[in-house]
Amino acid sequence: MAFSNPEQTAKRIVLTVQDYSQFAWNAFLNLFRPPVYWTDFLLQADIIGVGSLPIVVLAGVSTGGVLALQSAATMANFGVTSVTGQFVALTIIRELGPVLTGIMVAGRNASSMASELGSMVVTEQIDAMRALGVDPTRKLVTPRIFASIFVVMFLTIMADAAGIFGGAGVTVFMNHHNGMQYFSMAYEHLGYPDIVQGLVKPLFFGYILSSIGCFYGLRTTGGTEGVGRSTIQAVVVSSVLIIFVDFMLTQLLLSLFPHAL
């Protein structure tokens, strides 16, 4: 069991963090060093981006709708139902859009990266690639990281838009409030610092989910059972890390843009 020997467990965790830091740093540097596999980048952008679009949009619509529903009663008590648009838009753009997109894409793609690369490890395809004189990190990891960073940002924009429209739908059709008021409040109170917050976070989340997925995939051991273990670890660690990094980034960005408070 994981905690049967605390000393060994602690050593293993420290070693994993060290290995990941080294891996993540090298993968990051590879983004700026040739050769860049553009075909693989486009393929991964399609798999991660287009493939994740439906779930991200659906999650966005539902979350926006839920926010509008939940906030309606409380706001009615204070007689401020008119700010629903502002509330939904700011919450979605600054926080929920990036985090939900990150977690949804992590669930779908960090797992797929870990299982795909893990299967390649246990069937010796990674060794075969190295034996053929090709660096698997550059060929397999860098395009995935590059594509994730790129597409998670655009997916977040789509999720934000879907969330705002979801909130609008609930506001107009279920709460029977004015739609124009919803959109004008959302637009008027939205500032550049909010948009910067909302677009900086996905860059980090894309990097986290892809580097964690690839990291656990490439260190798979123990055959098909090991592939399953790597997949679970990739999803759990990337999701937790996204939430933790979101907290740190929010703190940092709020200190950089205090008027966004």
Next chain:
Amino acid sequence: MIFPSSSDAHENNVQANAAAPVVAFRDVSIGFGAKAVLEEINFTLAPGETRILLGPAGVGKSVLLKLVDGLLRPDEGTIDLFGEEITRLPEQALFALRARTGMVFQEGALFDSLTIRDNVAFQLIQEKVGDEEIDARVREALRFVDLEKTFSLFPSSLSGGMRRRVAIARAFIHQPELILYDSPTGGLDPVTSTQIIELIVKARDARHTPSILVTHRLQDAFTLSTHRYDDEQQRMVPLPEGETDPDTTYMMLHEGRLIFSGSLRELLHSDDAFVREFLK
């Protein structure tokens, strides 16, 4: 031309024989966790030589092969590949050396998402060789393993034996200066195993490329010594009674140590108790 005639290749090989060993292991040891897998391994592979590594399953044969190609690093000792010490070379520097070797993995290790054409041409594609040249060289390599019809197929539609043959074509296409075979006949039926061994004998006699072959099948190991490839008959034929291929030698691993290194004759007359038991 990927596969030159036997005589040309042999001439080159004779000239190369005077050169330094292609592979040299000096006191190489490696372990995983607390378990020592290989201990103080010493051997060399001369140009043109085919070394057959024997031993029971799990003794570290594949580990030794991966050490040769720098896919694993030893805990102790040094390894020379093409005259260059690779033990401390950074991974990036190793890629250039690995590109000069061909490796056939245990289960073929073909890339599932690529067609047979792209699998065989993997190295050429990375080097941005033109499509026409790639197609021609892939077809030639596939013709060598008698699988030209699989050109556009995916690995999932091939049998285990066909996958190994494609892996051999992939290892040969770049005209490697060293070929490493990791149990190329493991888990195959006798007929398919013989086909694979025939291909290895054909490659050995056509190109005289130095190679290390890992196996635990004695029949395959002995066939390599007792047969040659006949260009005219286009098949493997037995050497005359009592003759063996002089460039094919044997090594045997037992409990992480190299307990035998020598010719077929020496192997058959070894006094070592484990060697005698293994040969029974």
